[in-house]
Amino acid sequence: MNNRYFLIVVLSACMSAAVAQTSILLTGEKSGSDTRVKVSNYQVGHVGDQTVVSLDFVLDSLFVPSNRYRAFTPIIKTKDGVHEQRMKTLLVTGRTQEIIFEREGIDPLYADNCVKVRRQKGEPQTYKYADAVESQSWHDGADVFVECDLCGCADRLKSDMAYITSLLPPDPYELVEYVEAVPTHAKKERSLHGSAYITFVVDKWEMKPDYMDNRREIRKITDTLDVMVADPNITVREIKIHGWASPESPYKHNEMLANNRAKSLTEYVKGLYNLPANVFAPAEATPENWIGLRAAVEEMDEQTLPHKQQILTIINKVLADLDKNVTNQADRDELSIRSKYPEEYRYLLKEVYPGLRRSDYEISFNFHDFTVSQAKEIFKTKPYQLSLREMWDVANTYEQYSPEYNQVIQTAVNVYPDEPEALINLANVAMHQKDLLKAETLLKRAGDSAEADQARGVLAMLQGNYAEAERLLNAAASKGLNVSKNLEALKQLQ
Structure with missing residues (x-):
C-alpha cells in the first residue's frame, strides 16, 4: 500500500453494541511524519427507532499539512456489500485548507453531511463524534467501518476502510427492566397441628403418662413445645387440645368422657411448662367421632365391608342430626349398625374405633421481628x-x-x-x-x-x-x- 495511506492496525475490537473497552488504532506513515489516529470509546447500537454511532477520534498524533485535510467517515455495511449507509464525515483540516473550504466550498463527496474541525498543530486533541440515522432492518448484523481518506482527494478508491465493530440486534435481556415485588410487613403468626392417641383406662379420665403407649404419644406434643420454649425467637401464643371419643357408648357418657379426658391432658401438659396460664385454651371435645368413622368407611372396599353403602347412609343421618344439635338419635343409629351388620360392626370396633379416640392439638406461636x-x-x-x-x-x-x-x-x-x-x-x-x-x-x-x-x-x-x-x-x-x-x-x- 502506498505510504500516503493508512495501514490499518486493529488492536482490539468490541464485537457487540456496547461501549468499547479498548481502542482501535488507525496508523499510517507519511515520509517524515506520524499520521496516527486512534478511535476509542465507541458505541454502536439502537436508540428508539434510530441507529447511533458515537466514538472519540483521538488526533494527538495526526499530522495534517496546512493546505490539506483528512476525512473520516463511519459507514454501516452489510457483510455481503449489498447495503451501505454513510454517516456524517469528520473533516480534520489544516489552517490554509480551512480557509479554502470557506471560500470555495467543501468537496462534493462530503459537502452535504460533514462536520469540520481544525487540527491544532502539535497539541493533544480529541473530537467526540456522534451521529444517528433512521434504523433499517438490514442494520442488524451489519458491520461498522471508518473510511479513511488521508490524501484529502475525496476519492473513495484511494481510501481505506477500518473495521470498528458489528451492529448487533438489540439484546432484549439488556433492554428490559425487572421490577421487584415488594412484600408487605406481616405478623409472623404460625401454628402447628397434630394428633396424640392417648389411652385412658376404660371409663376413666385420669391422665396416666406411663400407661400403654402414652409416653410416646405425649412426646408428640412436648417435643414440639420443648423446641419452642427453648428458642428465644419464639413466643408461644396459645395451646388448644380437642378430644374425640368413639361412638360405641351412650352419647351422654361419651360426652362426659371426652370433655374430662381433654381437660386432663390439657392440665398435664400445662404442668410441664412454666408458661402463662392464659396460653392454654379451655379444653374442647367432640363426644363421638362420627366424622372420622365416615372417612374410614369411605376408604374401605365392599369386600371388607359388604354393607358399606348402608352403613354410610346411617352415619350420614347421624351427622345431619348432630349438625342440627339433635343428639338423642345417635345411640339408636349406632345400635342399628351393630344389630343389622354385626360382623362388620365387630370389624369396625376392632380396626377403626381405636383410631377415633384421639386428642388433636394446635400450638399457635409467633416468631419475633x-x-x-x-x-x-x-x-x-x-x-x-x-x-x-x-x-x-x-x-x-x-x-x-x-x-x-x-x-x-x-x-x-x-x-x-x-x-x-x-x-x-x-x-x-x-x-x-x-x-x-x-x-x-x-x-x-x-x-x-x-x-x-x-x-x-x-x-x-x-x-x-x-x-x-x-x-x-x-x-x-x-x-x-x-x-x-x-x-x-x-x-x-x-
Whole structure:
C-alpha cells in the first residue's frame, strides 16, 4: 500500500453494541511524519427507532499539512456489500485548507453531511463524534467501518476502510427492566397441628403418662413445645387440645368422657411448662367421632365391608342430626349398625374405633421481628423464622442477581411457595438467567397484581411475543405501575 495511506492496525475490537473497552488504532506513515489516529470509546447500537454511532477520534498524533485535510467517515455495511449507509464525515483540516473550504466550498463527496474541525498543530486533541440515522432492518448484523481518506482527494478508491465493530440486534435481556415485588410487613403468626392417641383406662379420665403407649404419644406434643420454649425467637401464643371419643357408648357418657379426658391432658401438659396460664385454651371435645368413622368407611372396599353403602347412609343421618344439635338419635343409629351388620360392626370396633379416640392439638406461636442484620444471621440456619419481607430485605443487602441475592430469593419461595411476591421475584431471577421455562411456571401462580402483569409482559417480550407483551405491560400501567422503560424496550425490539 502506498505510504500516503493508512495501514490499518486493529488492536482490539468490541464485537457487540456496547461501549468499547479498548481502542482501535488507525496508523499510517507519511515520509517524515506520524499520521496516527486512534478511535476509542465507541458505541454502536439502537436508540428508539434510530441507529447511533458515537466514538472519540483521538488526533494527538495526526499530522495534517496546512493546505490539506483528512476525512473520516463511519459507514454501516452489510457483510455481503449489498447495503451501505454513510454517516456524517469528520473533516480534520489544516489552517490554509480551512480557509479554502470557506471560500470555495467543501468537496462534493462530503459537502452535504460533514462536520469540520481544525487540527491544532502539535497539541493533544480529541473530537467526540456522534451521529444517528433512521434504523433499517438490514442494520442488524451489519458491520461498522471508518473510511479513511488521508490524501484529502475525496476519492473513495484511494481510501481505506477500518473495521470498528458489528451492529448487533438489540439484546432484549439488556433492554428490559425487572421490577421487584415488594412484600408487605406481616405478623409472623404460625401454628402447628397434630394428633396424640392417648389411652385412658376404660371409663376413666385420669391422665396416666406411663400407661400403654402414652409416653410416646405425649412426646408428640412436648417435643414440639420443648423446641419452642427453648428458642428465644419464639413466643408461644396459645395451646388448644380437642378430644374425640368413639361412638360405641351412650352419647351422654361419651360426652362426659371426652370433655374430662381433654381437660386432663390439657392440665398435664400445662404442668410441664412454666408458661402463662392464659396460653392454654379451655379444653374442647367432640363426644363421638362420627366424622372420622365416615372417612374410614369411605376408604374401605365392599369386600371388607359388604354393607358399606348402608352403613354410610346411617352415619350420614347421624351427622345431619348432630349438625342440627339433635343428639338423642345417635345411640339408636349406632345400635342399628351393630344389630343389622354385626360382623362388620365387630370389624369396625376392632380396626377403626381405636383410631377415633384421639386428642388433636394446635400450638399457635409467633416468631419475633428482626432487624436486617439479625435477619441475615437467622437466614443462615433458620430461614423459616423470617417473614417474606425480612427475606426480601436480606436479599437487597446483596448486589441484585448475585449468587447470594438469588439464593435468598429462591429460599423465599421454598418457605413461602404460594406468596405472589416471592414467585414474581424468583421469576425475575429466572428471566435474568435466561431460564424462561422456570419463569413461566412461577408466573402461572403469581396472581394478578401490576407487578405480576409486568413480569409476564417482560417474559412475553423475551419470548418474542410482542403483542402479548404490550397487552400485559399496558395492563400493569393501568394498575398504576410505571412501565415506561419496558414499553420503550418493546418499541426497540419490534
